[in-house]
Amino acid sequence: MKWTNQLKASTTLLAALVMAGCSSYPDEGQGGMGEYTAMSDFSPVFPEEPLGPEHGLRFDFHLARLQLDSLINQGAEWCFPASVVQAETKEKRIARELEGGLLLDAANDIVILRKNLNKLELQLDYVTSETECVPPSQNASFQSDKAIITQLVDLLNVDNQFAVGSTEINPKYMGHLAEAANLLKQHRHLKLSVTGHADMAGSPEYNEKLAMGRAKQVERYLVIFGLETARIQTLSVGETLPLTEGDTPAIRLTNRRVSIDIVSTNAQGGGYEHL
Structure with a gap:
């Protein structure tokens, strides 16, 4: 429909x-x-x-x-x-x-x-x-896979990831990346699409570059933690897709981030699940 x-x-x-x-x-x-x-x-x-x-x-x-x-x-x-x-x-x-x-x-x-x-x-x-x-014939395996995807979504999409005007990752979020990388090494059919975001503080050109820098920094640490570069796609939307509209310090904090989607290569029909 x-x-x-x-x-x-x-x-x-x-x-x-x-x-x-x-x-x-x-x-x-x-x-x-x-x-x-x-x-x-x-x-x-x-x-x-x-x-x-x-x-x-x-x-x-x-x-x-x-x-x-x-x-x-x-x-x-x-x-x-x-x-x-x-x-x-x-x-x-x-x-x-x-x-x-x-x-x-x-x-x-x-x-x-x-x-x-x-x-x-x-x-x-x-x-x-x-x-x-x-439903797949191995339903128990599918449910386990879905649980892993849910865990990755919760680990990778949290607030308070970056400081103002910086690509340096909050140490707590770095721990989340390490945990996610360990999970992904056990589930090789899952890939990541990492999109960088910035708040509205700078010019659109500056924010586009800053957001891509954040996506690349996340990619860098995931690779350090053992994930292959080929399993990570990086994108930037600058300031154009804020998590929350507004200009208070708390809102700017939530908009300085990366959003990470999980891409499954186990979709039926032999294709990829693009998010």
Whole structure:
């Protein structure tokens, strides 16, 4: 089922939210930007309450969840497990942001999630035109593989990775890279796509170069920890895809980062799972 037209209907609501400028930085446990916790159940409309930006976000969030559910029902979990794991992780983040009142942050993450789901839909359409996405015969092995992907996603995508204007990696994050490299050495069918990001403090040209430097620095340490260069792809988007909109010190901290996607070469049909 195609969702593009349905999702476009909520774009106006997201634009209205951005104009409202709703964003904050709550304490840990209250929907903070770096939290990946259990999914909450949201209703798209609140009874006996006037409609506002949060209603539009909740409705848009439900559309994205329905799209992912539809893709899973079509077999996306079997052909593209890494993509499904990362979409589910993003859903949990959005749920926490909505629960914590981080409406602008949730809007930004919903846009990213929708883009990833549309990409997954195209991939699934292509694969299912040639073969079926069905549970593997070694289901226990598949579930173990999915658990490893989930662990890698949580290890590699955390906040507080870099200092201002620097490519030097936070020592704690370096420990995460070492642990991830050890896991990846045991699961050779998994590769990484490392995308560098910068906050809005510098010029676009400077931020593009800085973001690529961060991606390359992550690649350098992964190689030091024993991962082959051929298993790592590096990209830069500069300041153009912030994790959170805004210009406070806390928000700039979360936007100085790399985002790392897991790429599985075990997708059915002999192809790669590109994220």
